[in-house]
Amino acid sequence: MSIFSINPDRQFEIIDSSEEDLIVTNRDGVIVQASRISGRHYGVTPESLLGQSVYDLERQKVFVPAITPLVLKEKKKVVLVQETPNGTRELILGFPLFDEAGEVEYVISYSCEWSELVVIQGYLSELEAEMARMKEELTLLRREAAVPEGLVLASRPTAEAFARGLEAAELDVPILLYGEHGTGKATLAREIHGNSGRSEGAFLTLDCRTVPEALFERELAGEADEKIGMLQVAEGGTLYLEGIDRLSPYLQNRLAGWLKEKRYPSPEGVDVPFDVRIIASAEGELSDAVQDGTFSRELFYLIHLVPIELRPLMERKEDLAALIPRLLDEFCERHGKPRELSQPLFDYLMECPWPGNIDELRNVMERLVIGSREPVLGVDDLPMEYRVAAGSSLSDIGVDGRPLPLILESVEKRVLKLAKQRYKTTTEMAKQLGISQPSVVRKLKKYEED
Numbered sequence: 001m002s003i004f005s006i007n008p009d010r011q012f013e014i015i016d017s018s019e020e021d022l023i024v025t026n027r028d029g030v031i032v033q034a035s036r037i038s039g040r041h042y043g044v045t046p047e048s049l050l051g052q053s054v055y056d057l058e059r060q061k062v063f064v065p066a067i068t069p070l071v072l073k074e075k076k077k078v079v080l081v082q083e084t085p086n087g088t089r090e091l092i093l094g095f096p097l098f099d100e101a102g103e104v105e106y107v108i109s110y111s112c113e114w115s116e117l118v119v120i121q122g123y124l125s126e127l128e129a130e131m132a133r134m135k136e137e138l139t140l141l142r143r144e145a146a147v148p149e150g151l152v153l154a155s156r157p158t159a160e161a162f163a164r165g166l167e168a169a170e171l172d173v174p175i176l177l178y179g180e181h182g183t184g185k186a187t188l189a190r191e192i193h194g195n196s197g198r199s200e201g202a203f204l205t206l207d208c209r210t211v212p213e214a215l216f217e218r219e220l221a222g223e224a225d226e227k228i229g230m231l232q233v234a235e236g237g238t239l240y241l242e243g244i245d246r247l248s249p250y251l252q253n254r255l256a257g258w259l260k261e262k263r264y265p266s267p268e269g270v271d272v273p274f275d276v277r278i279i280a281s282a283e284g285e286l287s288d289a290v291q292d293g294t295f296s297r298e299l300f301y302l303i304h305l306v307p308i309e310l311r312p313l314m315e316r317k318e319d320l321a322a323l324i325p326r327l328l329d330e331f332c333e334r335h336g337k338p339r340e341l342s343q344p345l346f347d348y349l350m351e352c353p354w355p356g357n358i359d360e361l362r363n364v365m366e367r368l369v370i371g372s373r374e375p376v377l378g379v380d381d382l383p384m385e386y387r388v389a390a391g392s393s394l395s396d397i398g399v400d401g402r403p404l405p406l407i408l409e410s411v412e413k414r415v416l417k418l419a420k421q422r423y424k425t426t427t428e429m430a431k432q433l434g435i436s437q438p439s440v441v442r443k444l445k446k447y448e449e450d
C-alpha cells in the first residue's frame with residue numbers, strides 16, 4: 001500500500017493553480033477542493049461541486065460511478081472509466097492520502113477525457129513503432145560495425161562461424177577451424193587473434209601441409225644459435241597450425257605431448273614452458289580421422305574444444321553475391337580498368353561450383369578484369385576453361401563407360417581448340433589458361449597428333 005504523506009494545504013495550493021481536472025474529497029466523501037476546470041465534463045462549475053457529497057452526486061447520476069468510495073474501500077489507487085452526463089467517457093484515477101494513523105484522510109481524483117487518452121495511446125503506439133524501428137536499425141548498425149573491414153559475412157553460416165570465433169576469442173582455449181581450401185579459415189584465425197587478449201602478441205602461421213617432416217620440430221622449437229623457434233616468437237600470442245590433419249602420426253604424437261605439458265624441448269635439450277594459443281585448421285571433421293586411426297586421439301582432444309566450420313562458397317550464395325561486385329571493384333581499381341558485369345555473367349558466376357572457394361573466385365575476377373577489352377564484362381570475357389563450361393554441357397562429351405582420364409582429355413582438347421581459335425599466340429593462350437607456354441605447346445602438339 002502506498003502512503004502519501006503530503007501537507008493537504010500544499011496540495012490545495014497545487015490544485016488551485018492546476019490546469020488539470022483534479023478533485024479532493026475528505027474521508028466522508030465531501031468535495032473539499034476542485035481545480036478551476038473541474039466539473040466541466042459534468043456540466044457544473046467547480047464552485048458548485050465544493051461541499052457536495054460524492055455519494056449524492058453518484059445518486060444524481062453526475063459521477064457514474066464515483067471513485068472516492070472505491071478508494072476509501074480499497075485504500076489504494078483506483079482507475080476507472082466514467083460516463084459523464086454529456087455522453088463523454090472519462091478516465092479517472094483516484095489516490096488515497098493517509099493520516100498519521102494510516103487511515104485515508106483525503107482522496108484525490110484526477111480525470112482526463114477518454115479521447116485524450118486515445119490520442120495519448122496513439123502517440124504511444126507511434127513511439128513504440130519508432131522504438132522498434134530504432135532497435136532494428138541499431139541491430140543492423142551493430143552487425144555492420146562488427147563485420148571486420150573488407151570481409152563479407154552476408155550468409156548465415158559465415159556470420160555464425162565468425163560470431164562463434166569472436167566469442168571464443170575471449171576464452172583462452174585452442175580453436176579448431178575446418179573447411180575446404182580458400183573458405184576463410186586463416187582469415188578467421190587472424191580475426192580471433194586480433195580480438196583476443198593476445199592481440200598484442202605475435203600471430204604466426206605454420207603450414208603443416210607443406211613443412212617437411214624433418215623441419216617441423218625445428219620450426220617450432222628453433223635451432224641452437226641459428227634460428228629462434230616459432231613457439232618462442234609467439235610467446236603470449238597465437239600460433240596458427242594450418243592443415244594439422246596432414247601431419248604425420250609421429251609429429252601428431254610429438255605435438256600432442258608438447259601441447260599437453262605446455263612445454264617443448266629446446267635445441268639445447270631443456271624443457272621450456274610456453275604460453276601460446278593454438279588455432280588449428282583441417283580440411284574435414286577430424287572425428288572421422290580419429291575413428292580411422294589416421295589422426296591422434298590425444299591430439300584431437302587437445303585441440304577439439306571449439307570446432308568451427310567454414311562452409312564451401314557454393315553454399316554461401318549471399319556471400320558470393322556480395323563478393324563478386326566487391327572483388328570486381330577491387331581489381332578494377334588495382335588495374336585502372338573501370339568495368340561492369342553483365343547480368344548473364346553475374347548469373348553464371350553465381351552458379352559456378354567454385355571448388356577453390358574464395359581463392360578461386362578472386363583469381364577468376366582478377367583474370368576477368370585483366371583480360372577484358374570492353375567496359376561491360378560478359379560470359380565471353382571469362383577465362384577459357386570457365387567459358388567452355390559455360391558454353392557446353394557434359395552431355396555431349398560422352399562420359400558413358402569411359403574412364404575419367406579419357407573424359408578429362410577430351411575436355412582439355414576442346415578447351416585448347418577453342419583457345420587456339422581465339423588467341424593468336426601460344427603465350428596469350430598460356431596466360432588465359434593459367435598454364436605455362438611450354439605446356440600449351442606440348443598439349444597442342446599432343447592433340448594435333450591425335
Ligand SMILES: Nc1ncnc2c1ncn2[C@@H]1O[C@H](COP(=O)(O)OP(=O)(O)OP(=O)(O)O)[C@@H](O)[C@H]1O
Binds near residue numbers: 183
Ligand atoms: N569472409 C570473407 N570475406 C571476404 N574475403 C574473405 C573472407 N574470408 C576469406 N576471404 C578471402 O579469401 C581468401 C582465402 O581465405 P583464407 O586464406 O583465409 O582461406 P583458408 O580456408 O585459410 O584457405 P587455405 O585452406 O587454402 O589455407 C583470402 O584472400 C581471404 O582474404
